Amino acid sequence: MIIDVLTELILNAVNAAHLAGEFPLEEMPTAVKLEKPADKAHGDYSSNIALILKKSTGLKDSRDIASRIIKHLPTDGSVIDRIEVAGPGFMNLYLKPDWLHNILLRIWAEDANYGMATNRIGDRVLIEFVSANPTGPISVVNGRAAALGDVLGNLLASQGAVVEREFYINDALNSLQLEKFAASVALRYLQELGHPLSVPSSNPEEADILEPGGADVVLQPQLSFPKDGYRGEYVRDIARAIIAEVGNRFAYPLALEPESMAYFREATLKSMVAAQREALQAFGLQYNNWFYESSLYESGSVDKTIRHLRDREMAYEQEGALWLRSSAFGDEKDRVLVRSNEKATYVAADAAYHDNKFSRGFNHLINIWGADHHGYVARLKAGVAALGYDVSRLEIVLTQMVSLVRDGEAVIGGKRKGNVIELQQDLVDEVGKDAARFYFLLNSYETPATVDVELARRQSMDNPVYYVQYAHARLCSILAKAETAGFALKSPADVNLSVLTHPAELEVLRKLADYPAEIKIAADTYSPHRLTRYARDMASLLNVFYENCRVLSGKEEEVPAEITIARISLADGARRVLRNLLTMLGVSAPEKM
RNA sequence: GCGCCCGUAGCUCAGUGGAUAGAGCGCUUGCCUCCGGAGCAAGAGGCCGUUGGUUCGAAUCCAACCGGGCGUACCA
Structure with missing residues (x-):
């Protein structure tokens, strides 16, 4: 991903600057923060590294630190076009247009896999x-x-889980x-x-x-x-x-x-x-599964779990009931496992249930609960901990x-x-x-x-889903029309993409380039809502594109063939990303509406 | 009482410690003889609940307070 490439370049430059005697360095920064500036006048990406290094280098002027780092950053490579120092010491990076255009090659090649990653390979996740x-x-x-649960599942799967x-x-x-x-x-x-x-x-x-x-x-x-x-x-x-x-x-x-x-x-x-x-x-x-609580009783799992807890001395008898030592695991008090009428409580059943989940080989359990259940988080975690599991593997997401x-x-x-x-x-x-x-x-x-x-x-027609689906359908319509007009779709590798220079085109390309990072953040922060926002932004940029950049020649506007061909590539790339995105959301991507 | 969550535009809400705080809806004003107007462009609208603190920098982190929600069982 572009952010990783840039991060490495910057870290190397900091190190090189230090070795060249530009500034002392108490410790090497481990994480460089790169962000997409809200204002595109601030470059494609922006780094605050010089501001961060103020303390470590002992230098007072962050702008000065920035310029010392920049000296050691390569701008003749294929990625960075130029760098500006701005504001209190931000380094604003401008990417070579080539790089942006080449996103279309990657989307073409990866297609439905564009946006997928491998950083969660090995995770076996159960979302209940x-x-x-x-x-x-x-x-x-x-x-x-x-x-939430369904899309979160899609997101984690996209990262390899x-x-x-x-x-x-x-x-x-x-x-x-x-x-x-x-x-x-x-x-x-x-x-x-x-x-x-x-x-x-x-x-x-x-x-x-x-x-x-x-x-x-x-x-x-x-x-x-x-x-x-x-x-x-x-x-x-x-x-x-x-x-x-x-x-x-x-x-x-x-x-x-x-x-x-x-x-x-x-x-x-x-x-x-x-x-x-x-x-x-x-x-x-x-x-994947509809799990019956009753099966835990029928199979003897609940009894087994209770016995297990007794054996581990995590339970004790008092006033005719059996109590779990949950207060030893951060709960405010101990909880009853077996009532004095000898019936097990749901605490016992839940402990058995989560024991069962782990025993099926999952290393990461996610439970989505309503906020009104937040009082039960501590006792379930206590039950899981008392059984000897690492509680950090059980995550409880509380929806408001x-x-x-x-x-x-x-x-x-x-x-x-x-x-x-x-x-x-x-x-x-x-x-x-x-x-x-x-x-x-x-x-x-x-x-x-x-x-x-x-x-x-009443407002269903105002639902932004139609705005997004419409953008997708419109892309499909243009692509179909292009084909009948004799412009068969071809690989962007065979297209001169450098003619894509209109701001509306570049904005769409930037958005497409952001997609993998957007998916990763949404997955890492459990934020499917970021995707609906991204989808609306994407659709909006596409509408601006339609408004400003005709793909095919019309009655009043002649479009050079070379530009038509490049815009077809852009439209096709956008179509694929939008489709991937809607699929992630479990929403259909219609070709006609 | 104690614990958790939430206070951002008229409304519903975004906002990974960064530069001039954003979107949708609603409101005002323009734009349809052209690839799908379910669209586009422009405008009005904000002491980011309050007060302190940390920081080069706070809507964001910390503390206190003020509002609102939820929870505090041998119910699930």
Whole structure:
């Protein structure tokens, strides 16, 4: 990458200047910082090395240091055209135009691999994200983690890591939530068969509502829905699906008998997981694994982990419960592993789960959690450390909260209240996967967000994703038109690129040259939102290019063939990079819109 | 109370310790007989929450304070 080349040149120059007696040097700087100046009048790249060396050299004037370094920098090579000292002592580097043009050769050669790197080869990463409880559909608030996790996976893979995506299903048998959920389904089932059902209003002030049975017949007795039951419409859908499958086999009172619960629990779980999977697929997300918490109990992993912790003397008994010595690992207090009723807590299950993740050969675990779970970070890490793992290999990314708003009013969403705003039904089905994904990737996950679905739908045409896709489609259109006009696409190596001198052309080339560095930074800082920003910038530069630089001759403007051919190369390079970028984001790159 | 996160343009948000703090939306004014106007150009709009500190240099790092969110279970 160009930055590495320049960095090495500068370090060598500093060393050469020192050896030539230009200045004393207490220690060699290890990292030279090169940046792209915001103002292009400050060169293609800019180095602050002279400012940094002020202390180490004992010289007072950074501008003087800079000029002493410059004396030892080669400007006759193929990279640096000229160097200027500016401001308090910045060294502004101007690259040879050749270098910029040659980016097109590299893009041509690497094509879909342009932007890929190898610095994470050997990393085996497991990203676990969304992992919504199987008691309701995937909500729009899950959209942020879904988009983040998926694109983060793409980013790490682009840097050479082997990445797997995993969804953890909290289906533990001692989960009371699942019992209540299954019971809610059973009651809706009976209602569908014809029993009237009295349902508590979601407003505790109001009286219960008596709903008729769903069938033509009216069966007795009349039943009542629990106060803390799950009220969502999707519960009724599951009940209908069960009727489609088994009919009235669980007719009253069988559905409410404890021995039927196992069936309802299993059926609801199966149907909920299928629905979640479908919703995430519609969002463009394909998991490698759907991991069942229950499998940890069934395989004995949880017991094994607890035994393991006891053997390592990381657990002790007190007041009838088994406690993890988490406070020894930075947690504020010790946590219960096994309750006095002998049931294991999720702390034990989570420790077993992460033990399992490591045992599958992953050396880097990433969990994406909502900020409301930040209190659990310390205890999970304590559990992992107590098992003897290096906790730095477990990384927990906390996304800030997504709150829902409808026309300016806060929506207190909830599965029990039954007003879940669904990712698939209420957003993806309305605006499409591309717009929905782009929407969630616009901002940093570290910023709290509010989502107004009504607004998002109404403004979907304003979504910047179309601006970017449009730029891509326009490139494709021009390239197709060029071909019919007799300008077949050819390798940029066979094109005289030096005629690309218009500022709009050079701006596009610079942006294309930045792409690999941009991907690397986005991967290193877990910042997919940098990509959507880059995409918008890229599209904007392309629009300026279209405006100022005609590729093909038109009625009013004749374009010399040599320039047309060079601009075709530029358009094709931009097309490839834009396509790579959109692919990274999981967004389609249409040739027509 | 304690812990974590967030305060940047009217709104939603970018901003790897660097030079004159940016974008989108909204607002004002221009530009369609030409490769896709889902576009382009120009303009108005800021004590970067406050006060100290570190630094050649702070929106960025540190401290305190002021606002807002979240968390502080033998629930997940």
